Amino acid sequence: MWNPYATLESRQKQALAAVTVVVVLALWSGLSLVVGPNKLPAPWSVVSAFIYLAWDADSGSSVLLEATLRSLSRILVSGMLVVSVGVPLGVLMGAAPRINAALSPLLDPFRSAPVVAVLPILIIWLGIGEASKIAFLFMGAVVYLIPMVRDAVQAVPSTYYISARDLGATPWEAIRHSVVPIAMPRIADAIIVSVSVMWTYITVAEYTSNTPGLGNILQRAQRAFAMDQVFVGLIVIIALALVTYQGMLFLKSKLYPWEIE
Amino acid sequence: MSVSVELKGVIQEYPAPEGEGVIQVVGGLNLSYDKPGINMLLGPSGCGKSTVLRMMGGVRPFGVQTPTRGEVLIDDKPCDGPHDDAVMVFQRYANRPDLTVRQNVSFPFRLKLWKERVQPAERERRVDAILEAVGLADKGSLRPAQLSGGQNQRVALARALVLRPRILLMDEPFGALDAQTRDEMQTLLVQLWEQQQCMIVFVTHDVSEALILGDRVTVLSTRPALVADDFTITEPRPRSASWQRSTEGLRLEERILERLHAAGGHGQVRVSV
Numbered sequence: 001m002w003n004p005y006a007t008l009e010s011r012q013k014q015a016l017a018a019v020t021v022v023v024v025l026a027l028w029s030g031l032s033l034v035v036g037p038n039k040l041p042a043p044w045s046v047v048s049a050f051i052y053l054a055w056d057a058d059s060g061s062s063v064l065l066e067a068t069l070r071s072l073s074r075i076l077v078s079g080m081l082v083v084s085v086g087v088p089l090g091v092l093m094g095a096a097p098r099i100n101a102a103l104s105p106l107l108d109p110f111r112s113a114p115v116v117a118v119l120p121i122l123i124i125w126l127g128i129g130e131a132s133k134i135a136f137l138f139m140g141a142v143v144y145l146i147p148m149v150r151d152a153v154q155a156v157p158s159t160y161y162i163s164a165r166d167l168g169a170t171p172w173e174a175i176r177h178s179v180v181p182i183a184m185p186r187i188a189d190a191i192i193v194s195v196s197v198m199w200t201y202i203t204v205a206e207y208t209s210n211t212p213g214l215g216n217i218l219q220r221a222q223r224a225f226a227m228d229q230v231f232v233g234l235i236v237i238i239a240l241a242l243v244t245y246q247g248m249l250f251l252k253s254k255l256y257p258w259e260i261e
Numbered sequence: 262m263s264v265s266v267e268l269k270g271v272i273q274e275y276p277a278p279e280g281e282g283v284i285q286v287v288g289g290l291n292l293s294y295d296k297p298g299i300n301m302l303l304g305p306s307g308c309g310k311s312t313v314l315r316m317m318g319g320v321r322p323f324g325v326q327t328p329t330r331g332e333v334l335i336d337d338k339p340c341d342g343p344h345d346d347a348v349m350v351f352q353r354y355a356n357r358p359d360l361t362v363r364q365n366v367s368f369p370f371r372l373k374l375w376k377e378r379v380q381p382a383e384r385e386r387r388v389d390a391i392l393e394a395v396g397l398a399d400k401g402s403l404r405p406a407q408l409s410g411g412q413n414q415r416v417a418l419a420r421a422l423v424l425r426p427r428i429l430l431m432d433e434p435f436g437a438l439d440a441q442t443r444d445e446m447q448t449l450l451v452q453l454w455e456q457q458q459c460m461i462v463f464v465t466h467d468v469s470e471a472l473i474l475g476d477r478v479t480v481l482s483t484r485p486a487l488v489a490d491d492f493t494i495t496e497p498r499p500r501s502a503s504w505q506r507s508t509e510g511l512r513l514e515e516r517i518l519e520r521l522h523a524a525g526g527h528g529q530v531r532v533s534v
Contacts, residue, residue: 163355165320166343167424168374177371181359258358258404 041228046235049228053217063217068236071206071214074130075198075244078137082194086142087187090149094183095175100150110143116204123208133205140201145194152186153179185259188252192245199241214240264336264346264427264460266317267293271331272485273312287313287328288485294477297458299450301471304481305521310464313486314430317462318347335428345374347428348421352436354413356405356420363401366392366419375424391419394453411442415449422457431463435470447473451498468517472510473500480517482524490520 008016025043032042041049053064093100119136126132156179164174206215214237221229253259273287286309294300304310312322318335320343321327333340335347356365367388369375379387392398395415405413414434421429435443447470454461465471471478472494480490494513496504504510 157353159351159353159355160357162320163349163351164372166347166349167369167372167420168343168345169372173372177368178355178357181357184359256359258406 038225038227041231045228046231049226050232050235053229053232063212064232064236067212067214067217068240070212071202071237072240074133074137074205074213075195075202078134078141079195079198081134081138082141082145082198083191085138086145086194087149087191090146090187090190091153091175091180091183093146094150094153095179107143107146110139111147115140115143115201119204119208128209129211132208136205137198137201141194141198144197145190148190148193149183149187152183152190155186156182185252185256188248188256192248192252195248196241196245199237199244203237264297265293265295265334266428266460266462267295267332267334267337268313268316269332269334271313271316271328271333273309273327274329275325285485288487289331290481290487292479292488294460294462297460298476299454299461299463299474301475301478302462302464302481303468303471303478303517303521304466304486305483305524306466308481308483309486310481311432313481314432314462314464315349317430318344318428319349319430344428346426347430348424348426349430349432350414350417350421350434352433354405354417356413356416358405361402361404362397362408362416363388363392365405365416366423368420369424387423387425391423394422394456395419395449409442410438411446414438414446418450418453422453425457425459427459429459429461431461433464433466436465436467443470448499450474468514468521469505471517472505472513474498478513478517480520480524482520489524490516492516 028040029043032040037045050064053062055062089103093103115136118139119132122132122135122139126135160178160182161174164178165171169177202213203215203218206213207219210216214233218230218233218237221227221233268290271287271290271292272285274283274285276282277284290313292313302310302314312327315321316328316333318340321341335344357368360368367384370379370384389398392401395418397412397415397419400408400412405416408416418434435446438446450461451474463474475494477491477493479488481487482489492513496509500510505514
């Protein structure tokens with residue numbers, strides 16, 4: 001039992017996980033009967049709310065699908081912006097102490113600033129449409145990504161830089177050909193964390209308007225005290241976040257199979 | 262192939278780790294090499310021999326002026342940083358884990374300097390030849406993680422020699438290898454040197470290694486580093502185990518150990534068998 005290095009058979013692992021799920025579902029069902037559906041909806045009412053949101057036979061449309069696609073595309077657009085700004089900036093800061101010293105005062109306060117409080121300002125500046133949502137997700141994630149990329153670059157052992165310089169590389173060539181390629185797995189980790197952060201911010205980003213989105217489903221359901229729909233929204237967001245996380249981990253293991261030395 | 266490296270009155274000081282003042286690591290060192298050969302630089306660990314080596318056309322330490330005073334001349338010209346004709350091999354191989362053996366060996370040709378100097382066809386020829394020479398011809402498509410420590414050091418050696426440097430600087434390159442692999446690498450180095458006779462300066466704290474490889478052995482004292490002894494060995498290589506145990510071999514070993522102790526080394530000296 002108490003051996004952190006023991007390996008389990010995958011059958012055993014799955015069985016233990018299944019037990020946990022069953023126990024949680026049972027507890028959840030029991031508790032929902034005790035406290036009532038206004039506070040905790042039963043698992044089966046969450047399922048029926050899911051079906052209701054997933055397919056509306058009258059209009060022949062799916063609220064949930066549209067919301068999911070909208071949320072996904074917001075994450076995708078702001079994710080690409082975050083990566084294309086955050087990675088180069090982080091690399092520059094990691095590679096040049098002067099750039100780091102110059103940009104740190106811009107960056108460090110934001111890491112501890114309540115990004116959520118910035119949202120109203122963004123709405124005043126950019127309006128209530130897509131721009132403010134994208135900008136909010138961007139800001140929330142990029143302040144995490146940049147320092148992590150910088151740290152990834154600085155964590156590369158100096159031998160690689162020195163060796164490349166010794167072979168005749170210019171300082172920039174040594175960064176480009178020796179330091180950055182070795183920092184890539186950690187940079188990929190940083191991107192994965194930032195995208196996960198975006199999934200937690202999506203609800204906040206979509207709270208403020210009536211355009212479709214998963215956050216919007218949550219907000220409307222809360223207003224209508226439809227707790228079962230709130231649970232559906234939560235579960236879908238968690239599932240999507242998990243799928244993107246696992247997908248990116250898989251992609252990383254394919255791109256950088258050499259990482260485990 | 263003519264080549265010369267000359268250190269004139271080289272002094273190296275580092276800021277003291279505690280409080281003020283400076284520590285003199287190298288104190289007025291005069292040392293010169295003027296022909297191809299394997300030159301061993303021996304001294305207790307921490308005596309500044311790596312710093313001395315890096316002055317001979319390698320990358321200087323960051324954050325401190327190197328040397329503090331004195332002059333370094335390569336081919337009679339002052340040298341203040343990495344020299345095109347000098348390549349260094351480190352104890353840490355610095356092989357890129359994401360590249361194959363072959364890509365690692367041809368790594369220098371990704372750099373502008375060598376891209377301009379060596380034509381593509383010539384690059385391929387050189388990479389083929391050096392992979393063959395270090396015994397990795399059939400391992401070209403493997404990655405560093407799939408190789409042993411000795412094989413990784415072969416990659417690093419090949420990457421240096423593919424540039425045909427006139428000066429090869431080796432900073433305790435076999436220090437992290439096990440005894441048997443170290444023997445193999447020493448034999449390999451001798452073979453490679455026969456094919457490509459450059460000027461090797463080889464830093465070690467292993468007395469046997471100095472005796473097995475060296476045409477010339479320079480013993481440094483510690484804090485500050487100065488030349489404590491400097492002699493040549495005429496015995497042809499490869500030097501057998503029986504030569505090492507012969508009167509001359511033992512006499513030289515005794516001589517080095519004596520100088521090291523007289524130099525007041527607080528550091529460690531290794532005699533491997």
